[in-house]
Amino acid sequence: xxxxxxxxxxxxxxxxxAVLAGCERPPIExxxxxxxxxxxxxxxxxxxxxxxxxxNAAPAVPEAxxxxxxxxxxxxxxxxxxxxLSVAQFTRHxxxxxxxxxxxxxxxxxxxxxxxxxxxxxxxxxARRMIEMTQRINSNWKQHVxxxxxxxxxxxxxxxxxxxxxxxxxxxxxxxxxxxxxxGQNQPARSVGLTSLPFDPFTPFLLNAADxxxxxxxxxxxxGTAANRHSTKQAEHTYGLMVHMxxxxxxxxxxxxxxxxxxxxxxxxxxRVTSWYGIRMARELNNDYLKPLTEAFPxxxxxxxxxxxxxxxxxxxxxxxxxxxxxxxxxxxxELQALAAK
Ligand code: HEC
Ligand code: HEC
Ligand code: HEC
Ligand code: HEC
Numbered sequence: 001x002x003x004x005x006x007x008x009x010x011x012x013x014x015x016x017x018a019v020l021a022g023c024e025r026p027p028i029e030x031x032x033x034x035x036x037x038x039x040x041x042x043x044x045x046x047x048x049x050x051x052x053x054x055x056n057a058a059p060a061v062p063e064a065x066x067x068x069x070x071x072x073x074x075x076x077x078x079x080x081x082x083x084x085l086s087v088a089q090f091t092r093h094x095x096x097x098x099x100x101x102x103x104x105x106x107x108x109x110x111x112x113x114x115x116x117x118x119x120x121x122x123x124x125x126x127a128r129r130m131i132e133m134t135q136r137i138n139s140n141w142k143q144h145v146x147x148x149x150x151x152x153x154x155x156x157x158x159x160x161x162x163x164x165x166x167x168x169x170x171x172x173x174x175x176x177x178x179x180x181x182x183x184g185q186n187q188p189a190r191s192v193g194l195t196s197l198p199f200d201p202f203t204p205f206l207l208n209a210a211d212x213x214x215x216x217x218x219x220x221x222x223x224g225t226a227a228n229r230h231s232t233k234q235a236e237h238t239y240g241l242m243v244h245m246x247x248x249x250x251x252x253x254x255x256x257x258x259x260x261x262x263x264x265x266x267x268x269x270x271x272r273v274t275s276w277y278g279i280r281m282a283r284e285l286n287n288d289y290l291k292p293l294t295e296a297f298p299x300x301x302x303x304x305x306x307x308x309x310x311x312x313x314x315x316x317x318x319x320x321x322x323x324x325x326x327x328x329x330x331x332x333x334x335e336l337q338a339l340a341a342k
Pocket of ligand 2: 097101123124126127130131132134150151152153154155156160161162165285290297301302307308309310311315316
């Protein structure tokens with residue numbers, strides 16, 4: 001009798017261990033972010049955080065350069081954006097962007113070294129527009145980037161092309177089927193956290209301005225009215241975007257929502273408002289800065305449908321609630337803060 005109980009005990013212990021093996025090993029830390037009882041907590045694994053920390057470290061900042069002496073536009077031949085910097089400041093800027101975007105290739109990545117004034121390399125043409133884009137982010141989108149701001153490093157991190165960008169994916173259709181376009185469904189994709197939600201939540205929301213909604217405001221569509229256009233398909237795209245936003249910040253839904261009511265703004269955290277601006281900012285960067293650069297890029301830089309690489313939340317955040325854990329890098333580069341007077 002005793003023996004049977006013991007055997008049973010061992011067997012059930014083994015079973016419990018087998019089940020628990022699927023869980024994360026402790027310690028796990030939880031941080032409460034909402035009222036008690038709303039289950040608004042974030043779960044962190046200190047080991048994962050330790051692994052991610054070096055990826056989110058900001059690079060060293062070079063000493064500030066003197067503003068004295070002649071201006072860049074008085075000395076150089078072809079400066080259109082940074083002309084009001086002193087020559088020393090201008091040179092500091094050039095060394096910094098080289099470190100941020102082309103540390104291996106050096107000045108030659110953008111310049112013909114025989115003639116630095118020439119615009120013969122597309123990378124220089126793109127970089128000039130990128131300087132303006134960065135100024136725009138820091139000066140016009142303070143509701144999102146606050147005083148922390150961004151530099152080229154926030155997106156590029158030492159790479160010619162930021163590691164996290166998106167293109168319009170190839171159409172994927174069932175072959176020889178009447179089902180037609182899949183809208184990217186039922187094919188687990190990284191862009192939506194390996195769920196089978198539509199794998200391109202970016203084109204509708206971060207390029208176009210489709211409504212990010214699940215419910216209509218009216219119960220039923222009456223004949224002849226435009227009520228409830230919020231279809232199931234649109235709901236699925238909305239969830240796709242939400243999964244992307246959660247993944248790119250390394251948080252779960254309750255970082256922004258009280259899941260009792262996803263829609264209610266008065267029960268949401270302020271971070272949801274920050275995100276609302278973030279969506280509009282990403283949309284503007286894609287439409288006003290990146291898309292118009294399409295012609296400037298060589299073919300091999302474009303996506304399967306010939307579109308330019310575009311920005312989403314991960315481009316800057318890369319898994320952190322604030323890019324580089326909120327390191328205020330931008331303050332050391334005032335030329336990237338203000339829009340240059342034209
Ligand atoms: C990522 C691209 C990029 C890299 C790398 C780069 N530059 Fe530039 N450079 C530019 C852009 C863009 C301009 C024009 C800025 C403007 O219009 O205000 C420029 C302009 C210049 C000019 C002014 C030339 C003239 O007469 O008009 C000099 C000098 C210069 N860069 C030096 C350097 C040096 C030195 C390095 C390496 C330490 C370097 N650059 C690396 C993009 C780059
Ligand atoms: C908000 C994110 C973001 C910021 C900030 C940013 N870039 Fe970019 N940059 C991009 C994206 C996205 C691309 C890729 C476009 C493509 O390949 O289609 C790109 C491409 C480039 C390229 C072309 C590289 C190549 O090899 O094709 C250069 C050069 C560049 N950026 C320079 C800069 C400089 C200099 C700054 C800072 C003044 C900067 N970028 C800031 C997102 C950013
Ligand atoms: C970083 C903040 C953030 C996170 C994390 C987040 N959301 Fe959202 N969510 C928003 C914002 C902002 C909107 C409104 C977007 C707009 O109107 O432009 C929204 C809208 C929604 C809506 C539409 C509500 C309506 O009005 O119909 C649903 C549903 C939703 N989120 C579900 C989720 C789910 C599920 C998750 C987790 C997988 C999630 N969200 C994670 C910020 C967030
Ligand atoms: C151009 C770079 C950039 C892009 C793109 C971007 N963010 Fe941010 N985001 C930032 C910076 C910088 C901060 C830090 C602001 C601060 O210090 O308050 C930030 C802060 C936030 C915060 C506040 C976190 C907190 O706890 O206070 C949220 C939430 C957020 N971003 C969500 C998003 C979402 C969602 C997207 C995509 C729709 C997005 N961001 C796209 C740069 C970016």
